[in-house]
Amino acid sequence: MNKLLTTALTIIALAPVSSAEEQAADSAAIYFRQSKTALIPDYKDNSGSLSRLAAELTDSSSLLKKHIRVVGSASPEGSVNFNEYLSQMRARRIFDYFSSRNLIPADSTEFIYTGRNWLGLKSMVEADNSVPSRKEVLSLLDRIIDGQIADDNEALSKLKGIDEGKPYLYMYHHLFPALRASWIYVDFAYPTVKPIPVHSDIPATLVETYSVMSMPAFDISPEFPHRKPFYMGLKTNMLYDVLAIPSIGAEFYLGKNISIAGNWYYGWWKNDHVHHYWRAYGGDLALRWWFGSAAHRKPLTGHHLGIYGGVVTYDFEFGGEGFMGGDPGRTLWDRFHTMAGVEYGYSLPVGRRLNIDFTIGIGYMGGRLQKYEPKDSHYLWKSTENITWFGPTKAEISLVWLIGNGNYNKFNRRAK
Numbered sequence: 001m002n003k004l005l006t007t008a009l010t011i012i013a014l015a016p017v018s019s020a021e022e023q024a025a026d027s028a029a030i031y032f033r034q035s036k037t038a039l040i041p042d043y044k045d046n047s048g049s050l051s052r053l054a055a056e057l058t059d060s061s062s063l064l065k066k067h068i069r070v071v072g073s074a075s076p077e078g079s080v081n082f083n084e085y086l087s088q089m090r091a092r093r094i095f096d097y098f099s100s101r102n103l104i105p106a107d108s109t110e111f112i113y114t115g116r117n118w119l120g121l122k123s124m125v126e127a128d129n130s131v132p133s134r135k136e137v138l139s140l141l142d143r144i145i146d147g148q149i150a151d152d153n154e155a156l157s158k159l160k161g162i163d164e165g166k167p168y169l170y171m172y173h174h175l176f177p178a179l180r181a182s183w184i185y186v187d188f189a190y191p192t193v194k195p196i197p198v199h200s201d202i203p204a205t206l207v208e209t210y211s212v213m214s215m216p217a218f219d220i221s222p223e224f225p226h227r228k229p230f231y232m233g234l235k236t237n238m239l240y241d242v243l244a245i246p247s248i249g250a251e252f253y254l255g256k257n258i259s260i261a262g263n264w265y266y267g268w269w270k271n272d273h274v275h276h277y278w279r280a281y282g283g284d285l286a287l288r289w290w291f292g293s294a295a296h297r298k299p300l301t302g303h304h305l306g307i308y309g310g311v312v313t314y315d316f317e318f319g320g321e322g323f324m325g326g327d328p329g330r331t332l333w334d335r336f337h338t339m340a341g342v343e344y345g346y347s348l349p350v351g352r353r354l355n356i357d358f359t360i361g362i363g364y365m366g367g368r369l370q371k372y373e374p375k376d377s378h379y380l381w382k383s384t385e386n387i388t389w390f391g392p393t394k395a396e397i398s399l400v401w402l403i404g405n406g407n408y409n410k411f412n413r414r415a416k
Contacts, residue, residue, distance in 0.1 A: 028053035030094055032180045035078065037089035039097060050097060057103040057186065067187040068109040070095045073117040075176035076159065079406055080115065080152045087113040090182040098184065116152055117179045118144050124175045132170055133163040157410050164293035172296075230404040231299040235357065237398045240265050245280050249398065253299040257290045261306075263396075275374035277317040282336065284310025284394065286343060298409070300402065301355065306343045308361055308394060311336035317374065321382070324370040337367030339393045349409035353402040361394025 028049040030039060041047040072091030074083035091111055098104045114120065122141040125131050140162065144155045160168045231253035240247040245267035253259045264283040270276065286308035294302030313325040313336050325337050341363015347355045366389065371382040402408060 279315040282312030339365040359396035
């Protein structure tokens, strides 16, 4: 962040003044956590910036505050409406901080809401030679800012698609945090000519071309609550389904490319007259790390690695020798086989809100195995074994229904 601000900082230009006056500008910036609007003093250098400008405004209370601008900004990820909400609320936070202390007047304050701050992102990319595919990114940002790509969601999708998502991933971690901010500019008019210190915490290029609202307009719609985007998937393992063992699962995205997934399956079929038993039930939990360009463009998509653990019991018999996991007459928790291992998979988009997830797991499974034979209306016990297995213990070809605001796949449609 220090490198970014050092390269992006620009001293605010002083407006022309008469011979009887001299004018100076001061400013402060506060930064917000992703998708948040709460002003946190100990986040980054918020406390120092606010204290410095508050002290300057207090010392200059007898001077005329000719012009005040309050700016709210958001980074490009997230929906258009949510980013507009964030930029308005962030502007309100810094305005309320100084207004509640009677340090700035509302009637001479202008408000700027950037929403997705494309102009600010461009200025940062221009200042950072480490951005992958930098020329292509700048070319796209120019087209967005010039209005050649009118749909903001299409613009974001194109940005994510450059060079398999590498530039987007870099900007997400290194540039986007500086756009989650609000700024206040204050122009003073001094009655006599004297040396005046000039301060600026703000990259002026972040906001200089946005349209200005001439009065506070904090009409915040309640349909955009203050919360992070939510990504979830409901799924069924089609391999188990075709084996007449219905299954259901759920996966929750925790952020930072991490998710947690759980599965449960249950099939308890029998035909006592011919001694046919087809029974199995159990479940597993997995912690997954998502990686690759597809995963960086959208959560719960692309490659994933994970660790998992689970339990299972079963009873299979088709008129001959039967196999039962655990001891007869017990519950799952008394007789289950345990399993644990590592998994790899890939979640492939197949529809707007549908993925197919291919996963294979390798690890350990162990427990008690009962062997028996049906005799007339009875079952003859043969042996009890403690089994230990190392190898494949998990397989999924799951149909995943994506749930959550913005949790859908976008497909590029090329004109024929």
